[in-house]
Amino acid sequence: MNKITNNAWKIIGIIIVAVGLYSTVVRFTQGLKVSTNLSDAFPWGMWIGFDILCGVGLAAGGFTICAAVYIFNLEKYHPLVRPSVLTAFLGYVLVIFGLLFDLGKPYNVWHAIIMWNPRSVMFEVAWCVMLYTTVLFLEFSPVVFEGLKWQKLQKFMKAVTIPLIILGILLSTLHQSSLGSLFLIIPTKMHPLWYSSYLPLFFYLSAIATGLSMVIFESYLSARAFNKGIEMHLLSKVAFASVVVLLLNLALRVGDLLWNNKLEYLITFSEAAVWFYAEIIIGSIIPAFILLSKENREKKTMLYFSSVLIIAGFLFNRLNVSITSITTQTGVEYFPSFYEISVTLMLVVLGMYAFKLAVKYLPVFSEHETAHK
Incomplete structure (x- = not known):
């Protein structure tokens, strides 16, 4: 029965990804007008409300658990660090992909790097998300290096863990709250x-x-x-x-x-x-x-x-x-269009597959045994 259930979920997942890929083609070949129900009166829909606002919030376990372990020295929570950081990293990667779908000109997404507007909440969120995604990648990199048995790189990254954790907490705190600030201008x-x-x-x-x-x-x-x-x-x-x-x-x-x-x-x-x-x-x-x-x-x-x-x-x-x-x-x-919904479901499924592959091939759940070797 378990095998049948697993196969059924795999088939459903494949269908969702296939439909999502079709919707992706429609989005990037025919534009937002055809692929979404957005308008000038309602420019932010499901891809902002779910993919970004929800995605960023659901990834907050990463900085919370890391703060408990490395800042407040609650060492007993160490076994939860790796899976929580992995969840956060995948969450932010999917947030970035979700943003590319929503932007009218996604090829200009890099503009925030050189075209600064420090008075803009969006500018602050953009930079925090970019930096925090990088920090999460670096925080998780020792797991990858351990899986590849690159001991020198693993040792080096562990040596800079504390500064990365502090930077990650600061960045996450800033943009988690700033996402709420986006709505302060429309009372x-x-x-x-x-x-x-x-x-x-x-x-x-x-x-x-x-x-x-x-x-x-x-x-x-x-x-x-x-x-x-x-x-x-x-x-x-x-x-x-x-x-x-x-x-x-x-x-x-x-x-x-x-x-x-x-x-x-x-x-x-x-x-x-x-x-x-x-x-x-x-x-x-x-x-x-x-x-x-x-x-x-x-x-x-x-x-x-x-x-x-x-x-x-x-x-x-x-x-x-x-x-x-x-x-x-x-x-x-x-109300979100078929394409909006299918793309969102595709991103969720891809995130689940990515987590499953990481756990299967990397020592995500062995931190407790290896951290203090």
């Missing part, structure tokens, strides 16, 4: 339930909570796929940290609504209120109820289920901020 076009002057802070905290949940998510699936043990004693603590940050973010968001007299939007039945409640209940309240129980945190299935809910709530949030808040406030209609 009249966003629904009050999502617009706030504290959006950068909300983006940063939600990314940390979700990044930690991604560590649980990929650890659970990797353990099942490769018949490896799961670090329950570590993941239960990661889950608790995730729910603490999650609840802090929820409390600040509710406090912001109270302070700015926006509760009326919650008690008025509307499309915006429905999406807001879905985001909060699925992504915060239910997983918090589960993870606040120590007994639940010691069960693999409960950890996995709650991580799925937190990730789903995070996706709701980013799509609500980038799409729902604008469509419900301005009345502009937007």
